[in-house]
Amino acid sequence: MAEIINLRAARKAKARGEKEETAKDNRxxxxxxxxxxxxxxxxxxxxxxxxxxxxxxxxDDEG
Known part of the structure; x- marks a missing residue:
């Protein structure tokens, strides 16, 4: 049987990873x-x- 994956959690994890990469580059x-x-x-x-x-x-410099 296939493993059940929560797609919402997978999308959030992917977004977190991308943000971390961007943050790493900015640092x-x-x-x-x-x-x-x-x-x-x-x-x-x-x-x-x-x-x-x-x-x-x-x-001479005072004006």
Missing amino acids: ILFGRPKKARTLAEAKKAIEVSRHEGHKLVGR
């Missing part, structure tokens, strides 16, 4: 977690502010 493409992105942005902001703080402003 590879967009890879960095939010914590790493915000840390990098904060470091960049500190670096820019330090760089701007070292600029020399002379009499």
